[in-house]
Amino acid sequence: xxxxxxxxxxxxxxxxxxxxxxxxxxxxxxxxxxxxxxxxxxxxxxxxxxxxxxxxxxxxxxxxxxxxxxxxxxxxxxxxxxxxxxxxxxxxxxxxxxxxxxxxxxxxxxxxxxxxxxxxxxxxxxxxxxxxxxxxxxxxxxxxxxxxxxxxxxxxxxxxxxxxxxxxxxxxxxxxxxxxxxxxxxxxxxxxxxxxxxxxxxxxxxxxxxxxxxxxxxxxxxxxxxxxxxxxxxxxxxxxxxxxxxxxxxxxxxxxxxxxxxxxxxxxxxxxxxxxxxxxxxxxxxxxxxxxxxxxxxxxxxxxxxxxxxxxxxxxxxxxxxxxxxxxxxxxxxxxxxxxxx
Numbered sequence: 001x002x003x004x005x006x007x008x009x010x011x012x013x014x015x016x017x018x019x020x021x022x023x024x025x026x027x028x029x030x031x032x033x034x035x036x037x038x039x040x041x042x043x044x045x046x047x048x049x050x051x052x053x054x055x056x057x058x059x060x061x062x063x064x065x066x067x068x069x070x071x072x073x074x075x076x077x078x079x080x081x082x083x084x085x086x087x088x089x090x091x092x093x094x095x096x097x098x099x100x101x102x103x104x105x106x107x108x109x110x111x112x113x114x115x116x117x118x119x120x121x122x123x124x125x126x127x128x129x130x131x132x133x134x135x136x137x138x139x140x141x142x143x144x145x146x147x148x149x150x151x152x153x154x155x156x157x158x159x160x161x162x163x164x165x166x167x168x169x170x171x172x173x174x175x176x177x178x179x180x181x182x183x184x185x186x187x188x189x190x191x192x193x194x195x196x197x198x199x200x201x202x203x204x205x206x207x208x209x210x211x212x213x214x215x216x217x218x219x220x221x222x223x224x225x226x227x228x229x230x231x232x233x234x235x236x237x238x239x240x241x242x243x244x245x246x247x248x249x250x251x252x253x254x255x256x257x258x259x260x261x262x263x264x265x266x267x268x269x270x271x272x273x274x275x276x277x278x279x280x281x282x283x284x285x286x287x288x289x290x291x292x293x294x295x296x297x298x299x300x301x302x303x304x305x306x307x308x309x310x311x312x313x314x315x316x317x318x319x320x321x322x323x324x325x326x327x328x329x330x331x332x333x334x335x336x337x338x339x340x341x342x
Contacts, residue, residue, distance in 0.1 A: 032146035033057075034056060034057050035149060037054045038053060043157055043323075044279075046322075048099065049117065050097055050098070051095070051133060053069060053096060056093065060083065060094055064142060067094065068083070070137070070138045071098050076123050078138075080120065081096040081097065081098055082097075089278075098133065099125065101116075102117070103160060110161070110241075112159065112160040113158065114159060127158035128156060128158050132152070133153075136148045157317070158320050162324070164327045172195050173196040174329055176196075197209060204331075204334075207290065210227035212225065213226055241315055242316045243313060243314070244314050245286075246283045247288070247309070247311045248294075254267075261301070262302070263300065265296070270326075270328045279317075279323050302338070303338050305338055306332040308330055308333055311328075312328055
């Protein structure tokens with residue numbers, strides 16, 4: 001047993017000595033034949049800073065390199081970042097998260113202030129700072145560090161946008177209907193600080209923004225809930241939010257199958273795909289334009305067929321604020337009972 005233990009320790013010492021000897025002998029490292037380029041810098045809806053790096057060739061397939069790259073911000077220390085394989089990009093390119101954001105726990109219904117940004121090795125940068133970013137492949141046992149890329153400039157945003165959010169403090173309801181009853185069944189008054197989308201019964205392709213409201217019905221001793229039109233001041237508020245829309249035509253990919261055979265809109269998947277990658281541009285418009293060709297016709301169960309529309313909403317980025325997360329909305333304007341033959 002003692003001999004076996006001594007043998008193991010001897011092997012480890014020999015390996016360490018061999019590595020030390022190689023280093024001491026000054027083994028000549030190879031030059032990288034590539035110089036990475038920074039294609040684009042952007043921020044996600046949470047405020048994290050991402051970089052798309054190009055001209056990597058087969059570097060990402062090099063097991064010894066482990067897909068790592070080094071970045072330098074404003075001429076500071078080089079630090080390692082890891083490849084993000086959850087965001088798709090073109091072959092030979094890679095996505096890297098280079099700065100993490102910190103933000104205030106307290107926030108308004110409109111914004112959350114970002115307080116600072118940090119690299120993985122805790123170099124700190126302030127919101128509003130213009131940064132110059134360089135990238136290179138790091139040195140390892142076989143290769144020298146590559147030449148540094150040309151610097152690319154980006155200005156860090158100072159706010160996150162919250163007007164459309166999954167939180168209870170959101171300014172927009174996910175209910176899209178022709179009446180406000182859904183918004184609050186038992187409350188005496190509706191939340192009149194919340195904006196809601198609603199469609200017109202006479203033409204379900206027309207969707208407007210309104211505010212929940214209620215009137216007391218003395219004869220019935222109940223509140224009658226409805227959605228009122230915006231005041232001029234509220235119209236100004238909504239216009240200032242910079243809303244953008246993306247209509248989603250029928251696509252079986254975004255249907256969720258249920259155990260009873262019924263189907264429903266898979267809104268979570270829509271949001272995950274839209275928010276998980278680079279902010280998209282295609283399909284987004286400043287006006288919501290629903291057409292007959294966009295109609296979804298599905299069966300939520302074996303006794304009903306419904307028709308409706310599906311769309312995404314987000315707030316576009318501003319000079320100071322990152323683009324908001326995209327939220328999926330959908331509504332059914334037609335319900336048809338299907339005769340089930342026994």
